[in-house]
Amino acid sequence: xxxxxxxxxxxxxxxxxxxxxxxxxxxxxxxxxxxxxxxxxxxxxxxxxxxxxxxxxxxxxxxxxxxxxxxxxxxxxxxxxxxxxxxxxxxxxxxxxxxxxxxxxxxxxxxxxxxxxxxxxxxxxxxxxxxxxxxxxxxxxxxxxxxxxxxxxxxxxxxxxxxxxxxxxxxxxxxxxxxxxxxxxxxxxxxxxxxxxxxxxxxxxx
Numbered sequence: 001x002x003x004x005x006x007x008x009x010x011x012x013x014x015x016x017x018x019x020x021x022x023x024x025x026x027x028x029x030x031x032x033x034x035x036x037x038x039x040x041x042x043x044x045x046x047x048x049x050x051x052x053x054x055x056x057x058x059x060x061x062x063x064x065x066x067x068x069x070x071x072x073x074x075x076x077x078x079x080x081x082x083x084x085x086x087x088x089x090x091x092x093x094x095x096x097x098x099x100x101x102x103x104x105x106x107x108x109x110x111x112x113x114x115x116x117x118x119x120x121x122x123x124x125x126x127x128x129x130x131x132x133x134x135x136x137x138x139x140x141x142x143x144x145x146x147x148x149x150x151x152x153x154x155x156x157x158x159x160x161x162x163x164x165x166x167x168x169x170x171x172x173x174x175x176x177x178x179x180x181x182x183x184x185x186x187x188x189x190x191x192x193x194x195x196x197x198x199x200x201x202x203x204x205x206x
Contacts, residue, residue: 005032023053030062034069042066057083061093068096073103091117098130107137125155132164141171152181159189 013029026049033042043066049059064079077100083093098113114131121127128147135144145168148161155161166181 008032023049023056024058027056027058027062030066034062034066037069039066039070057087057090057093061090061096064093064096064100068100068103073100076100077104091120095124095127095130098127098134102130102134102137105137107134110134111138123151123154125151125158125161129161129164132168136164136167136171141168144168145172145174156184157188159185162188 008028019025026045030042030045030049033039033045042062046059046063046066060079060083064076064083067073067076067079076096080093080097080100083090084097087093094113095117098110098117101107101110101113111131111134114127114134117127118124118131128151132144132147135141135147145165148165148168151161152165162181162185166178166185169175169178169181
């Protein structure tokens, strides 16, 4: 929660004041700042981490996450390659690599990373949604639908999941089911309702 977040941030900053060259503390602060969307501050923390100690997997992963959040996907890929070359089972980086490759439209590579992550964490919601989007990108809507429908009952209030289910159902010509998913998604996220409608109409128009 927000209180613990602030306590943790204050603790890490205290560590940095006492040991300004301690890289791991700078990386931890950077990760929290990235979560908060404070990208410029996060970048400064990562620069301080690199000055204070030798490069670590945590530094490369944090840099990749920062680049990903800022839309610098090729840069994120480069950092992740350095992580995965020495730690291929660093699962946070495996999942982030899947997301980065998806953004770069390297769908087969995204599929490989997502499949590896899901083999270890089969119920992870983000990974399943990502894999479903990859399947849609590969024109495999049946597989995408099977993935998301296995999770809809468990996560009935996730509008993104419902929207992916709607698109998957639409593309497999299960129109009644698609309409139901899109309607539920639009109720949960009314600001995105026009996007869900457009997704369905766009498919129907071919």
